[in-house]
Amino acid sequence: MSEKFDVRGLSCPLPVVKVKNKLTELETGTLKVLVDTGTAKDNISRMANNNGWKVEAKEQGEEYLLIITK
Amino acid sequence: MSLKNWFLSRKIIIITGAFIGIAATVLQKLGNPANMGICVACFERDIAGALGFHRAAVVQYIRPEIIGFVLGALIAALLFKEFKPRGGSSPLIRFVLGFLAMIGSLVFLGCPWRALLRLSGGDGNALFGIAGLVAGISIGIFFIKSGFDLGRNQRVRPLAGWVLPSIMVGILLLLIFRTQLPTGAVFFSSEGPGSQYAPVLIALLIALIIGFVAQRTRFCTVAAARDVILIKDTYLFTGVVSLLIAAWISNIILGQFNPGFQGQPVAHTSQIWNFGGMVLAGLAFTLAGGCPGRQLFLSGEGDSDASVFVLGMIFGAGFAHNFATSSSGAGPGTWGPAAVIVGLIICLLMGFSMSDLAKKKKEVSV
Numbered sequence: 109m110s111e112k113f114d115v116r117g118l119s120c121p122l123p124v125v126k127v128k129n130k131l132t133e134l135e136t137g138t139l140k141v142l143v144d145t146g147t148a149k150d151n152i153s154r155m156a157n158n159n160g161w162k163v164e165a166k167e168q169g170e171e172y173l174l175i176i177t178k
Numbered sequence: 179m180s181l182k183n184w185f186l187s188r189k190i191i192i193i194t195g196a197f198i199g200i201a202a203t204v205l206q207k208l209g210n211p212a213n214m215g216i217c218v219a220c221f222e223r224d225i226a227g228a229l230g231f232h233r234a235a236v237v238q239y240i241r242p243e244i245i246g247f248v249l250g251a252l253i254a255a256l257l258f259k260e261f262k263p264r265g266g267s268s269p270l271i272r273f274v275l276g277f278l279a280m281i282g283s284l285v286f287l288g289c290p291w292r293a294l295l296r297l298s299g300g301d302g303n304a305l306f307g308i309a310g311l312v313a314g315i316s317i318g319i320f321f322i323k324s325g326f327d328l329g330r331n332q333r334v335r336p337l338a339g340w341v342l343p344s345i346m347v348g349i350l351l352l353l354i355f356r357t358q359l360p361t362g363a364v365f366f367s368s369e370g371p372g373s374q375y376a377p378v379l380i381a382l383l384i385a386l387i388i389g390f391v392a393q394r395t396r397f398c399t400v401a402a403a404r405d406v407i408l409i410k411d412t413y414l415f416t417g418v419v420s421l422l423i424a425a426w427i428s429n430i431i432l433g434q435f436n437p438g439f440q441g442q443p444v445a446h447t448s449q450i451w452n453f454g455g456m457v458l459a460g461l462a463f464t465l466a467g468g469c470p471g472r473q474l475f476l477s478g479e480g481d482s483d484a485s486v487f488v489l490g491m492i493f494g495a496g497f498a499h500n501f502a503t504s505s506s507g508a509g510p511g512t513w514g515p516a517a518v519i520v521g522l523i524i525c526l527l528m529g530f531s532m533s534d535l536a537k538k539k540k541e542v543s544v
Contacts, residue, residue, distance in 0.1 A: 117330030119467040
């Protein structure tokens, strides 16, 4: 399963909460996440790492694409 | 490890917390009020007084710490390409949340930062405030889990991101030149906490460093507790614990540690309202996404919604003193308890109406 999940523009802590909920629904696979602030990128990456999931962050202009593999 | 990621290590957040704790106690030694080396709510209240938004003569001063927090974060955001002017996420709701957060903070007599510093100086009353803060944050988490959402922000024209930093430069000039108009403004206290301050340049420099580092590390005293409860993340919590321990040790070394409940500086012993005030503040900060310091750092990043929250706090400070909701050493102000109750009702209404709870209720009734 691979889809792009848009959490741009959401206030803290909604990006990390929504991504965590989405990943909880996912048994295994990859989730692509679009974020627009460094804080959201850092929080989501830390949450994923703490759960043992692999995170790859790509800068796309002023936004970031996070590829999280569970 | 890139420089960007280096700031996000556990070691750096611990150093950041320790630096803030030590800096606050040193600022107190250099002249800031007791157990108030840094207090975002109190210092914004002092700025409101200096500008004449309230006339409580003992709490009027332009605090360079607030200015430094915003400008330090601005410098970091510009250097690391994180200055992104944005806004439009329920600004008026955020203004009200800022207003209510200030009302609650001034009933307790301090924001989350000062609650920690009061405890580190031996003020046992702070324990009730911190308990209230955690209770308020927990209620906020309930709403977040129930889908509370202020809506997405959008990229806005660059000028919007520069508004609060520009206001900060403006009031810094008022502080430097000590402008005196025939009306009496700018007002500077000649007695009381407002007359106690560290040298301007030192305070500004320390605050610039804190603003810079806090923007990089995402330091936030409310998210510290929120993230532990909500997502089991202890990153920010270790920073806050580090602040508390460092300030406590520094207070002992500097001879500023005086344990007890009675006669604590700029504090009262009405524990129910120490608790209640901070329930309101904790809830309002959580619904708005961060502590008062974090709102200043976000403003430095160009987040105009956070700036609106800050302006709401300053407006709230004016109201709190003009309408006797602010506490003093003697206890809560005449209308303080009523203001906390009304504030809580407003926050609960927002929580229910702006989350999925309202939808569920509608579905049930259909």
